[in-house]
Amino acid sequence: MIWLNQIIQGVLLGGYYALIASGLSLMFGVMRIINLAHGDLAILGAFLTLLLADHAGLDPFVSLAVVLPALAVLGWLLQRTMLERSLRAGVLVPLLTTFGLAIVVQNVLFEEYGADTRSLGPQIGDLAFSSWTITDQIYISHLSVIIFGVAVTVLGGLHLLLRLTPIGRALRATAEDADTAELVGINSKSVYAVAAGIAVATAGLAGVFLAMRSSFDPYSGPPQLIFAFEAVVIGGLGSLWGTLAGGIILGVAQNVGAQLNPQWQIIAGHIVFLAILAARLVLTEVSSRGGFRVVLAQRV
Amino acid sequence: MSLLKVERLDVRHGLLQAVRAVDLELQEGETLALVGANGAGKTTLLRAIAGAHRPAAGRVLLDGADVTTAPAYRRVRLGISLVPEGRRLFPGLTVEENLLVGGRSGRKGPWNLDAVYGLFPALRELTRRRARVISGGEQQMCAIGRALMANPRLLLLDEVSLGLAPVVVQALYETIASVGRQGTTVVLVEQDVARALGTATRVACMLEGRIVLERDAAAVSRDQIVDAYFGLRRGAAA
Numbered sequence: 012m013i014w015l016n017q018i019i020q021g022v023l024l025g026g027y028y029a030l031i032a033s034g035l036s037l038m039f040g041v042m043r044i045i046n047l048a049h050g051d052l053a054i055l056g057a058f059l060t061l062l063l064a065d066h067a068g069l070d071p072f073v074s075l076a077v078v079l080p081a082l083a084v085l086g087w088l089l090q091r092t093m094l095e096r097s098l099r100a101g102v103l104v105p106l107l108t109t110f111g112l113a114i115v116v117q118n119v120l121f122e123e124y125g126a127d128t129r130s131l132g133p134q135i136g137d138l139a140f141s142s143w144t145i146t147d148q149i150y151i152s153h154l155s156v157i158i159f160g161v162a163v164t165v166l167g168g169l170h171l172l173l174r175l176t177p178i179g180r181a182l183r184a185t186a187e188d189a190d191t192a193e194l195v196g197i198n199s200k201s202v203y204a205v206a207a208g209i210a211v212a213t214a215g216l217a218g219v220f221l222a223m224r225s226s227f228d229p230y231s232g233p234p235q236l237i238f239a240f241e242a243v244v245i246g247g248l249g250s251l252w253g254t255l256a257g258g259i260i261l262g263v264a265q266n267v268g269a270q271l272n273p274q275w276q277i278i279a280g281h282i283v284f285l286a287i288l289a290a291r292l293v294l295t296e297v298s299s300r301g302g303f304r305v306v307l308a309q310r311v
Numbered sequence: 312m313s314l315l316k317v318e319r320l321d322v323r324h325g326l327l328q329a330v331r332a333v334d335l336e337l338q339e340g341e342t343l344a345l346v347g348a349n350g351a352g353k354t355t356l357l358r359a360i361a362g363a364h365r366p367a368a369g370r371v372l373l374d375g376a377d378v379t380t381a382p383a384y385r386r387v388r389l390g391i392s393l394v395p396e397g398r399r400l401f402p403g404l405t406v407e408e409n410l411l412v413g414g415r416s417g418r419k420g421p422w423n424l425d426a427v428y429g430l431f432p433a434l435r436e437l438t439r440r441r442a443r444v445i446s447g448g449e450q451q452m453c454a455i456g457r458a459l460m461a462n463p464r465l466l467l468l469d470e471v472s473l474g475l476a477p478v479v480v481q482a483l484y485e486t487i488a489s490v491g492r493q494g495t496t497v498v499l500v501e502q503d504v505a506r507a508l509g510t511a512t513r514v515a516c517m518l519e520g521r522i523v524l525e526r527d528a529a530a531v532s533r534d535q536i537v538d539a540y541f542g543l544r545r546g547a548a549a
Binding site: 199 | 361363385387388395411413457
């Protein structure tokens with residue numbers, strides 16, 4: 012029963028990972044940028060929400076109506092002013108740019124708020140700890156179900172946006188072949204800026220949920236980036252539902268690891284990630300050489 | 312006023328000068344065949360007109376307006392559409408999505424999904440298939456359809472017959488001729504000179520980046536084109 016509980020909690024945690032991973036996946040899928048500041052932009056969203064709670068007394072869920080559009084505009088501006096220029100200089104420069112951006116965001120937040128660990132838990136009242144009791148060993152927290160539901164909604168919404176809307180078609184066309192997209196009348200720079208806006212807004216949404224269910228400080232971004240990155244890679248690049256599956260696998264691995272030994276939570280996630288990555292590399296190599304049968308025959 | 316005017320256009324790929332001081336003028340409704348050997352600069356000239364290459368010198372005018380520095384997507388909105396060499400469909404998008412992306416420029420005109428399916432009935436059966444899985448001829452129809460969806464005034468076609476069966480090429484050229492008769496100005500780059508002359512009202516032959524022969528299609532002899540094509544007895548040809 013305790014194992015079942017860990018798996019359920021892992022699945023729900025996976026929803027959060029998928030949520031933070033979706034924007035990372037979108038930016039990589041559309042403009043081939045790995046945004047190393049993704050985790051820090053999530054934490055920036057958490058601090059903005061905290062700011063609104065402290066100064067305007069806004070409920071965190073209400074303040075999302077302000078924070079998410081603000082972050083979308085920020086993402087749009089980042090793309091137009093910095094990332095667009097970086098992209099022109101080759102594939103490595105955006106990595107350096109976003110790495111620098113990550114450091115700037117961390118240090119600005121540190122300058123403003125210091126190293127104290129904070130949480131939005133106190134702002135959301137009972138929701139921080141209320142739960143459904145399933146059996147005496149299984150409790151399901153209301154908040155984690157909300158986060159999971161939001162994650163599925165965001166991923167589903169993104170999926171529908173990409174499949175069914177004109178801007179979604181333009182995004183996919185630009186992702187596949189930006190030069191040709193320009194030739195058929197798509198302004199790829201403005202499409203990229205829209206993708207960046209969506210990505211940063213979803214990062215901020217994930218950051219606010221992190222802040223509600225746990226705690227954060229100005230340097231909480233990089234670990235979130237790593238989890239998001241692992242979820243994207245496990246799920247397979249470019250697939251939104253794969254990202255959800257990747258997040259769930261990562262969440263379950265961490266929780267099962269924690270049950271084996273409380274110190275193994277994070278490392279178990281990393282090990283599963285590395286194992287899946289290695290297995291995928293081996294499979295790719297084997298299939299490029301003509302399958303297992305051929306490879307084994309060569310060995311003998 | 313001429314629909315397209317190219318003045319002293321130079322286009323470079325790094326150190327290589329692919330197009331040298333080209334002058335070209337097209338009236339509305341004309342169909343120009345651009346012929347020449349591989350590497351003569353035909354594709355580069357077409358891409359420079361479409362905005363995919365920024366010229367090193369010279370000007371491109373559409374209906375009298377200077378579009379030399381306009382990016383490709385803006386030229387589509389002004390009415391220049393290119394069907395690129397190798398078709399360059401979006402492979403993961405369906406046939407219908409490829410067409411719809413082509414219609415995003417929002418130009419008004421006779422072309423919409425129904426009109427394109429009317430022109431290429433074969434595509435109507437394939438609307439939900441991904442562009443990567445359909446045949447080469449179907450891909451070429453889709454690529455032409457995608458360009459038409461932008462309701463171009465000037466349609467640039469780069470080697471549409473490349474790698475296709477003769478019967479498919481024949482059908483494509485009949486379609487292109489009908490698009491031309493409906494008033495769209497067409498520039499087609501083609502290796503097959505006879506095919507090009509059969510469709511075009513005017514012919515221009517390029518050699519080493521220059522236009523070395525330009526005549527009405529009806530008034531040009533095969534020998535004149537062969538001479539210009541290979542640069543033989545250039546004085547006599549020009």
